[in-house]
Amino acid sequence: MNKFADVAKKSVMNIKPYVPGKPIEEVQREHGIKDVVKLASNENPLGPSKLAVKAMEKKLKFVNLYPESGAYYLRRALAKHLKVKENTIVFGNGSNEILTLIAEAFVSPGDEVMFSALSFVVYPISTDTVGGIAIQIPHKNFSHDIDGFIKRLSPKTKLVYICNPNNPTGTIVTKNELEKFMSTVSPKIIVALDEAYFEYVQDKNYPDGIKFLAKYPNLIVLRTFSKIYGLAGIRIGYAVADPDIIEIIERVRPPFNANLVAQAAGEAALKDKEHLKNTVKTNNEGRKYICAELKKLGIEYVQPNANFIFVKFKENCKVVFEALLKKGVIIRPQFDNYARITIGTMAENKKLIKALKEIK
Ligand SMILES: Cc1ncc(COP(=O)(O)O)c(C=O)c1O
Known part of the structure; x- marks a missing residue:
């Protein structure tokens, strides 16, 4: 028994610690x-990409300096790569950090946060961290049950996490399912679409979340340099969303969360086709x-x-x-x-x- 259990936030003591x-x-x-x-x-x-390794090595002698907090060069390169505006991007110490920042920025104690019961273990952790109520929708054939999500939406729903492809099952939510969900959900409910494995998917029915952003400003698309770019150890991920959403996440983002070496690594990795x-x-x-x-x-x-x-x-x-x-x-x-x-x-x-x- 932890002797500070009665001092900690009750919701934090609910958290099942992440097992790496x-x-x-x-x-x-x-x-x-x-x-x-x-x-x-x-x-x-x-x-990792060899170009990224070279870029990181070059930066090592400058780590006495704080990085540019706005990740100027990485932001410019990523905006070009994704064909989005620079003010629609926020960077994180891995996309994991942004998953939690979203909960911190939008979820108050007692708000409902919905996600699939068989999905990424960070969603319940982020929810409990801020005192949200986790609404876990049972999986349907190991996949997100989008109709089940829709049925369970309530006036208390504040945030929905959708993992696409889903970790740990590897299933996808299709374009039609995502469209059905986004067109049903209130524009005041934040939908965090976690596309950590986006670049691996071959299925033609798989949606590109970024293409949904123009129509649905309540959508946040998260991606990472940890997986396909092979940079898990240096910690750099990002989210793309409406500039007003980004402005709110920026309020809770710790300064310099995307480190100097990681910014250079990400920028170089984008070039390594x-x-x-x-x-x-x-x-x-x-x-x-x-x-x-x-x-x-x-x-x-x-x-x-x-x-x-x-x-x-x-x-x-x-x-x-x-x-x-x-x-x-x-x-x-x-x-x-x-x-x-x-x-x-x-x-x-x-x-x-x-x-x-x-x-x-
Ligand atoms: C679905 C999903 N989202 C987000 C992450 C977090 O990745 P990172 O924080 O390394 O960007 C992972 C890592 O395993 C993941 O599987």
Whole structure:
């Protein structure tokens, strides 16, 4: 029992702390194995863009200085890349920070915050941090139940998080579903559309949230440099929205939250089209390979749209997780028999499949 539990905000004591993927070094230490692959945190297996690394190295000797708080050069480059106005962007210490800033800016204690019950674990944390009431809509075939969302909207609803593609299940909300939701929801309800895995999706029915912004000023689209751009460790993400929404988020944004090195990394990564192309290709091939092998092994999975696969093992996921650790493969257990596996390089994917065959 925490001796300050009665001093902390009640809503904060409701929070189930975020459990990160198990680090490689920990498995090496605990199991005495050298060759360990981490397929647990949806990171880019090809590493960061080389252009980004060069740009970061150049900036290291200037870290005695605060960064430009408005991220001038990154903002200019990103606005051009996305074909949006510069005043429609806010940067974060990862998009994770912006998810929480949105709750801080818009949700008062007692307001309802709606999201899918089987979605990104940061939504309940952000909600509880500000004393919002979490309204969790049960999933429909592992996907967002958009009709269920619509039915549960109330005068108390202040914020809705939609994760597209959804983490951990990899499902998508289609263009038609997003249009249906946005055209039904009150323009005074903020909709945070989390597109952390946007660049990986191949399905033609997948919407580009940014194209919805002109029609729906209550929409906020979040993306990140952590996933396809391979910059998870340096922490840089962003949101795009109506300038009036951005102006409100800016009020709660900590100064200098997007650090000097990260700003340079993001700007350079946007130029590295080759790295992006290679990552998509590696992911497409890996996705096809793992799915085919899982099928042969009789392991069920949800059709993936991003760089991870939501699987259902025949045994409890913790049992499989521990057995795979001993083989030097780290996956992310979820609940019951379900786990999430990140798609790696082909060598990593083969190591995973070999280990799954051995522990069968
Ligand atoms: C759906 C989703 N949104 C947001 C994030 C946060 O990413 P970051 O803070 O690294 O930009 C993640 C990271 O795992 C994620 O899976």
